[in-house]
Amino acid sequence: MEFTELQPDLKQWMQEAVERGQCQANVMDALLKAGYQPSIERAVEQCIAAYSTGDSVAARSGVQPNTGLAADTSAQAAAEEEYDGSRFRLFYPEKNLYDLGDQQVEVLLAMQRPNVVLFGNLLSESECDALVELARPRLKRSRVVNAESGTFDLGDVRTSSGTYFESHATPLIASIEARIERLLGVPESRGEPIQVLHYQEGAEYQPHFDFFNPEKPGNQKVLARGGQRVGTLVMYLNNVEAGGSTVFPKVSLDVMPKKGCGLFFSFANGEGELDRLTLHGGSPVVAGEKWIATRWLRLHDYRVSDA
């Protein structure tokens, strides 16, 4: 749905919400609760861009100034928009508890730069256990995209094993996908298939960016499917005895795995560029094992069919 198609009274309401400093996530939250469909998000995004004048509202609310929409002039601008993350917003929670109907999700930590939010109680204990059991028989050694050749390579950088589930693969997967959409206000269609990863003792994922370097030839194929990655949600499926934190070395942050918690980070920085402060890794598991589920979000709809 486009902004121009919205009813005038809804536009008026959104303008007032923006003037009060409400961010896109809050506006979406209110609309979803009022019964609007998630597909309204594009119109909301356009509306907020139109009503956010200059930096003042954007800075106050955490909404990204939408340079792409305002300066829709040349092919180059369009290409830059594709890759720079500017159409994605930072997520800065304005409440401490998100009642998502099926789950009461708590906000435990929020950081603006890099944009990191830790959620408690995102998944229930039994959902975590069920995801692990679904994944266990399907695990294969994890690979990373080779940015030069585009091949998916094995290596010491990432020594976990994993598997992924197509959208709506099971009722549990479908309900987690829908919950993530309600929490983050990002349509399900922009999510990559949920991956479950298993790290045995000693296994790790060395520091890396989740976004793809658009300059590299080997990344063109992954970028063609849904555009740039703009955010990551890591869901912890078990408690780890020692080690296995998600580490952000540039800001000296370690997030310890805690069953049911979700760690979201968005790669858009305050200037609407990809944020290199989001360098992160899975530090080696020292004792025990680590299970996580990961949902990566794209700038556009993620299309599996033309892979």
Ligand SMILES: O=C(O)CCC(=O)C(=O)O
């Ligand atoms: O294992 C972790 O905590 C982080 C995983 C990660 O960075 C990834 O899968 O991209």
Ligand SMILES: [Fe+2]
């Ligand atoms: Fe990552």
